[in-house]
Amino acid sequence: MALLEVKKLGISFGGLRAVDEFSIKIEKGELYGLIGPNGAGKTTVFNLLTGVYKPTDGSITLDGEDITGRNTIQINKAGIARTFQNIRLFHNLSVIDNVKVGLHNHYKYSSGTGVFRLPKFFKTEKEMNKKALELLSVFDLDKEAYLPASGLPYGKQRKLEIARALATQPKLLLLDEPAAGMNPNETAELMNTIRSVRDNFDMTVLLIEHDMSLVSGICERLSVLNFGQLLCEGKTSEVLSNPEVIKAYLGD
Amino acid sequence: MKKKLNPQTRKSFITYGLLLIVFIAVEILLKTGSISSMLQGLLVPICVYSILAVSLNLTVGILGELSLGQAGFMCVGAYASAIFSNLVKDSITQPVLRFTLAIFIGGIVAAIFGILIGIPVLRLRGDYLAIVTLAFGEIIKNVFAALYIGYDSAGLHISLKSQGDLGLKPDGKMIINGALGIGGTPNDSTFEIAFVILFISVIIIYNFIHSRTGRAVMSIRDNRIAAESVGLNITKYKLITFALTAFLAGVAGVLYSHNFYSLQASKFDYNLSILVLVFVVLGGIGNIRGSIIAAAVLTLLPELLRSINNYRMLFYAVILIVMMICTSNETIRTFFIRNFQKLKGLIIKNKSGSETVKEAE
Numbered sequence: 001m002a003l004l005e006v007k008k009l010g011i012s013f014g015g016l017r018a019v020d021e022f023s024i025k026i027e028k029g030e031l032y033g034l035i036g037p038n039g040a041g042k043t044t045v046f047n048l049l050t051g052v053y054k055p056t057d058g059s060i061t062l063d064g065e066d067i068t069g070r071n072t073i074q075i076n077k078a079g080i081a082r083t084f085q086n087i088r089l090f091h092n093l094s095v096i097d098n099v100k101v102g103l104h105n106h107y108k109y110s111s112g113t114g115v116f117r118l119p120k121f122f123k124t125e126k127e128m129n130k131k132a133l134e135l136l137s138v139f140d141l142d143k144e145a146y147l148p149a150s151g152l153p154y155g156k157q158r159k160l161e162i163a164r165a166l167a168t169q170p171k172l173l174l175l176d177e178p179a180a181g182m183n184p185n186e187t188a189e190l191m192n193t194i195r196s197v198r199d200n201f202d203m204t205v206l207l208i209e210h211d212m213s214l215v216s217g218i219c220e221r222l223s224v225l226n227f228g229q230l231l232c233e234g235k236t237s238e239v240l241s242n243p244e245v246i247k248a249y250l251g252d
Numbered sequence: 253m254k255k256k257l258n259p260q261t262r263k264s265f266i267t268y269g270l271l272l273i274v275f276i277a278v279e280i281l282l283k284t285g286s287i288s289s290m291l292q293g294l295l296v297p298i299c300v301y302s303i304l305a306v307s308l309n310l311t312v313g314i315l316g317e318l319s320l321g322q323a324g325f326m327c328v329g330a331y332a333s334a335i336f337s338n339l340v341k342d343s344i345t346q347p348v349l350r351f352t353l354a355i356f357i358g359g360i361v362a363a364i365f366g367i368l369i370g371i372p373v374l375r376l377r378g379d380y381l382a383i384v385t386l387a388f389g390e391i392i393k394n395v396f397a398a399l400y401i402g403y404d405s406a407g408l409h410i411s412l413k414s415q416g417d418l419g420l421k422p423d424g425k426m427i428i429n430g431a432l433g434i435g436g437t438p439n440d441s442t443f444e445i446a447f448v449i450l451f452i453s454v455i456i457i458y459n460f461i462h463s464r465t466g467r468a469v470m471s472i473r474d475n476r477i478a479a480e481s482v483g484l485n486i487t488k489y490k491l492i493t494f495a496l497t498a499f500l501a502g503v504a505g506v507l508y509s510h511n512f513y514s515l516q517a518s519k520f521d522y523n524l525s526i527l528v529l530v531f532v533v534l535g536g537i538g539n540i541r542g543s544i545i546a547a548a549v550l551t552l553l554p555e556l557l558r559s560i561n562n563y564r565m566l567f568y569a570v571i572l573i574v575m576m577i578c579t580s581n582e583t584i585r586t587f588f589i590r591n592f593q594k595l596k597g598l599i600i601k602n603k604s605g606s607e608t609v610k611e612a613e
């Protein structure tokens with residue numbers, strides 16, 4: 001059984017059919033790429049998968065569970081976490097607190113316990129700090145843990161977003177242009193990080209990316225989106241040499 | 253060995269320390285009789301305004317929603333507790349017990365109103381809370397101003413028309429007398445009690461902010477969409493925060509109503525809500541300590557400036573504007589902070605190894 005199975009997903013904005021009959025099947029543990037020209041509807045697919053938009057057609061199944069029509073919060077709890085194309089951090093919070101917000105639903109104590117500083121508060125906070133620092137060290141961010149998130153350089157902000165998403169302990173991780181704005185060195189480093197996340201966390205990753213070196217370097221399979229529709233899908237090398245794909249990218 | 257405190261904890265402990273120092277200083281001045289009766293009369297109101305300001309800062313600075321209803325919640329708390337105290341003042345003669353109960357009643361009734369308003373409004377995106385709380389404050393004030401409640405051997409009588417309309421028997425007593433309000437509330441508020449309540453409120457707020465719930469609330473403020481994406485129940489956390497704000501405003505109302513012999517609804521008008529918002533903005537949005545300082549300074553100022561009577565309001569206005577520029581303008585604020593740090597560096601020259609304490613509230 002596939003981890004994620006999407007069937008004939010669709011949504012319109014006014015007259016614009018932003019995504020139409022989009023289907024995808026991702027196996028557990030895969031590193032899957034979603035590519036396509038600007039405005040093709042890739043981010044919209046992520047927004048549909050995470051419940052930001054409600055699909056007008058189609059169905060989404062995660063790990064055998066039908067999650068079509070659920071809201072963002074329910075979908076995160078069901079096991080999908082994401083990053084955003086334009087970084088969305090909690091910029092006034094410290095780096096570690098950003099991750100601790102990600103841990104929120106897995107380490108619990110009541111508001112009263114927090115206000116009255118009951119023993120459970122100290123115990124849980126200690127566990128959270130430990131877990132958060134562990135996650136941050138995967139992304140080489142543990143030294144910046146107590147700086148405000150807004151003070152991080154761009155590349156590290158993108159990494160922090162991934163760390164925060166992972167903190168919610170998802171089954172599927174969606175990355176929206178994780179290498180955007182990074183230099184080639186940073187991109188190469190990010191590729192290693194994504195690979196190690198997949199290996200160490202047993203994660204399934206679906207990523208949107210424009211950087212072809214990253215896509216061909218780490219994605220095992222690809223789907224290509226063009227004008228909201230699936231153009232083709234398959235093994236990375238095959239898809240990238242498909243004349244239709246090249247034409248879509250170069251334009252005509 | 254130097255004890256390492258995290259910056260947030262350190263910040264709250266500095267506030268606690270400052271509050272205690274001020275308290276001790278005021279107590280000494282009171283004991284030696286060096287405070288004019290005019291200023292003495294301001295001590296409880298300063299605590300009341302400070303509680304109103306720090307609790308509003310929770311909604312404005314930490315949650316990031318605008319509320320203009322502090323006076324309304326205060327009014328609800330003041331009336332609920334004053335009614336209670338008047339009803340039981342003959343049966344519960346222990347003032348500490350009576351006042352403790354009054355405080356909880358005032359706070360809880362206000363929190364219930366907060367939740368009733370919050371449930372429909374906090375779901376919406378946009379500045380609806382400001383509009384609804386503004387309306388709430390005005391409605392509450394006018395309802396209480398038109399309310400007549402009395403009791404006699406036959407029980408409780410309520411009317412919205414007049415005292416006569418109640419039809420009280422000769423043995424009856426008025427509790428709320430329309431626009432004349434409530435009289436005869438036991439004067440259980442003292443500066444010491446008010447200070448303790450302020451202190452507890454500040455502890456509650458700091459602990460709230462620096463807990464799992466507070467982090468969730470601030471993450472919603474910083475980026476709602478991202479907060480949803482990590483599975484946070486937005487409405488729940490907004491509601492908890494707003495209810496706590498209302499609770500503390502209600503408690504401030506209890507202190508207020510038990511500080512005066514009579515209580516009129518007209519005191520809790522729109523201007524009071526705006527004044528509290530001014531304290532919050534001037535003290536720095538999200539800055540708890542600043543809210544207390546602003547509330548205290550701006551309450552004392554008109555009295556301290558009394559000697560230059562004619563120019564009093566002019567000075568008041570100038571100080572307001574200067575404070576506002578200093579706290580809200582990023583450039584000027586960093587200018588002050590930088591120079592302040594330089595100054596600190598000059599004074600404590602031998603102390604090396606400075607840590608960067610960032611605004612983390």
Ligand SMILES: Nc1ncnc2c1ncn2[C@@H]1O[C@H](COP(=O)(O)OP(=O)(O)O)[C@@H](O)[C@H]1O
Nearest residue numbers: 013016018036037038039040041042043044045
């Ligand atoms: N909320 C929205 N309202 C209207 N149009 C939208 C909305 N979101 C996306 N679109 C449109 O849908 C199309 C696909 O956008 P998007 O998914 O962001 O593309 P990309 O593949 O570059 O991520 C674009 O034409 C965009 O303008």
Ligand SMILES: [Mg+2]
Nearest residue numbers: 042043044085
């Ligand atoms: Mg996009």
